Amino acid sequence: MAYLVLARKHRPKTFSEMVGQEHVVQALTNALTSQRLHHAYLFTGTRGVGKTTVSRILAKSLNCQGADGQGGITATPCGICQACKDIDSGRFVDYTELDAASNRGVDEVQALLEQAVYKPVQGRFKVFMIDEVHMLTGHAFNAMLKTLEEPPEYLKFVLATTDPQKVPVTVLSRCLQFNLRPMAPETVLEHLVQVLQTEAVPAEPRALSLIARAARGSMRDALSLTDQAIAFGNGELLETGVRQMLGSVDRGHVFRLIEALAQGDGKTVVETSEGLRRDGLSAASTLEEMSTVLQAMAVLQAVPARAEARDAADPDAAETVRLAALLPADETQLLYSLCLHGRGELGLAPDEYAALTMVLLRLLAFKPAGAAIAEKKTLIETPAAAPRAIASPAATTTEAPTPRPMSTETATEIATAAGAPGAPEPERQPVAARPPGQRLSVVDTPSMRDAAAAPRPAAGDVPASASAPLMAMPVRMQPPPGAREGEARAPAAPIPPSEEGDFWHATVTQMVVAEAINALARELALQSQLVARDVDQWLLRVERESLNQTSSREKLQGALAAMGHGIRIAIEIGPVVDSPARRNRQAAEERQRVAEEAIRSDPDVQAMMRDWDAKIVPGTLRPA
Missing domain, CATH: 1.10.8.60 (Helicase, Ruva Protein; domain 3)
Structure with a gap:
């Protein structure tokens, strides 16, 4: 005997054998038991969920004769009478299956409906089963509408489709519809x-x-x-x-990738991606498995009690719980979204493994603002510590700048502001000529004013080391960002004025208008805050590590050099409270507010709003 595939050999023969469709089975069982039968049924659902199987079981329930030949309509067909055997083998003359995918025209439907005038030959009911009914043409649907609405009492329609949206509403309204769900x-x-x-x-x-x-x-x-x-x-x-x-990916690879992304280990991410390439594993399957694991992690992070309820026999349960505690919840959500959207990008790239690597590295490039990882920051040394020059990311491979002497008056004010015990006041010496465009006078901050008011020691107690030249260090600084952090985050809080902010905004605006910078260099200038200026180096602060690119920094330095500022740029990562972009946005909001107030205060507008109940549509006002 020829081998029968499992899908046909183990097709359910009764409603009790069906799995995953209890809602449909219960409704049909109750209807058959009480004999409240509809004349047309529509079964919808994706492929392989049991639409044709339910149709055949329903046909057997309507025509079952029982083991003794005296049976009637039942929800539990016997399976041994002639009608049940013939329906299972596809030889029952009163059960007709029509494949609408290949018989979709009006002629085929009319030939089927011509059999409706004849009573059943062998069974109790005629059953017309039309599979993939949405493939029928419009004329075919119209041809069957009248019979479908008022069929003979011995005729039952069973329609099945995977796309019910394409079935006309005139057909849907004549049928009892059941949706077979995808199985878990x-x-x-x-x-x-x-x-x-x-x-x-x-x-x-x-x-x-x-x-x-x-x-x-x-x-x-x-x-x-x-x-x-x-x-x-x-x-x-x-x-x-x-x-x-x-072609499935081992969960071990997925766990290794997620752990590497949580720790910011780009090397392991790239090496694991190359390993997937060597093993010939599917890139799409990798992202799919990662999405499944990340979804489980997100549930555990939102409902920690679920960790105790996970199946202890599942070898992946403990690893999922560990990663859920390792990766922050916001990064879990971001990585899940990147994996979902990344599957659509695999087909666009010439190499799907390169696309997979880019999708995974995207999380490292766009870390959430509060990510708990070690950031590469260039901090300004406090005056109490040993003074040193600010180091830029490129300074590790270049020679350190030559120290420049500072005026003793400036050095003494810095030491006094730091509260150094016994800081002497050196002899006042003439200040050396400064290059044009570079200024080193100290900003009058509250801490310096308090230090200046403190009593100073006698001039004769100057130590010998005070006469040695000092290393250059930033002497023009804004107040610490933490002092105004709450104000900077408030949407309507104005940007506190500062000389550094005014200077940097004017400089950046001049470069943008002259088109001296563009693309990433322009974005770096607009999104940065000028923290300090020295004779040969300026310190900028940005919020995102992705803006700190060597090429962008070099282009910005070149544009500043063309304007007469021959300096090097150092960049640190931190909160930005005053940037050209923020100032431009604040100015635009102010212009918008003024324009809206001007319109609302206009006498003609007020008269229309008062007399004709006119309203200003939000978002339609624009400043001239």
Whole structure:
């Protein structure tokens, strides 16, 4: 006897054998038991969820004669009478199945409806089953409307479709509609275990879990994949063989990638991606597995109590719980979104593994603002510590700048402001000529005013080291960002005025108008805050590490040099409270506010609003 595939051999014969569609089974069972039968049924759902199976069981329930030949309409067909056997084998003369995908014209529908005038030959009811009914043409639908609305009492219509949106509403209104849902992987797994026990085929639970997930809610697909896996494994289902057959990625690779992304380890991410390329594993499967793990992690982060309820037999449960505690919740959500959207980008790239690497590295490039990782910051030394020059990211490979002497008056004010005990006042010496455009006078901050008011020691107690030249260090600084952090985050809080902010805004505006900078260099200038200026170096602060690119920094330095500022740029990462972009946005908001107030205070506008109940549509006012 020829081999019968599992999907056909284990097709349910009764409602009790169906799995995953309890809502449909219960409704039909109650209707058959009480004999409250509709004349037309419409079953919808994705492929392989049981639409045709339900139709055949319903036909058997309507025509079952019982084991003794005296049965009637029942919700539990016997399966041994002639009607049940003929319907199962496809030979029942009063049960007609029409494939609308290949018989979609009006002629085929009319030929079917011509049989409706004849009473059943063998059974109790005639049953017309039209599969993929949405494929019928408009004329075919119109031809069957009248019969579908008022069929003979012995005729039942059963329609099935995977796309109910394409079925005309005139047909939908004449049918009793049931939606068969995609089956959960757990439901598919449980059924596969029963099937393989019946077939006496050994199988590993992990292998069946892979097949259940790969079926994507379709029991027929799951049974077909099981047939393929049995052939691939020579009569047994092993996890390694099923993974190789499906091209699935081992969860170990996925866990390694997520842990590397949580720790900001780009090297491990790239090496793991190259390992997937060497092993020939699917890039799309990698992102799919990562999405599944990240979804489980997000649930654990939102509901920590779920960690205790996870299946202890699942070897991935403990690792998922560990990663959920390692990766912040906001980064979990961001990485999940990147994995979902990254699957659509794989087909656009010439190399899907390169696209996979870019999707994974995107999280490292766009870390959330509050990510708890070590950032590369260039901090300004406090005056109490040993003075040193500000180091830029490029300064590690270049020679340190030559120290420049500072005026003793300036050095003494810095030391006094730091509260150094016994800081002497050196002799006042003439200040050396400064290059044009570079200024080193100290900003009058509150801390310096308090230090200046403190008593100073006698001039004769100057130590010998005070006469040595001092290293250049920033002497023009804004107040610490933390002092105005709350104000900077407030949407309507004005930007506190500062000389550094005014100077940097004017300089950047001049470069943008002259088109001296563009692209990333322009974005770096607009989004940065000028923190300090020295004779040969300026310190900028930005909020995002992605703006701190060597090429952008060099282009900005070149543009400043063309304006007469021959300096080097050092960049630190931190909160920005005063940048040209923020000032431009604040100015635009102010112009918008003035324009709206001018319109609302206009006498003609007020008269229209008062007399004609006119309203100003929000968002339509623009300043001239």
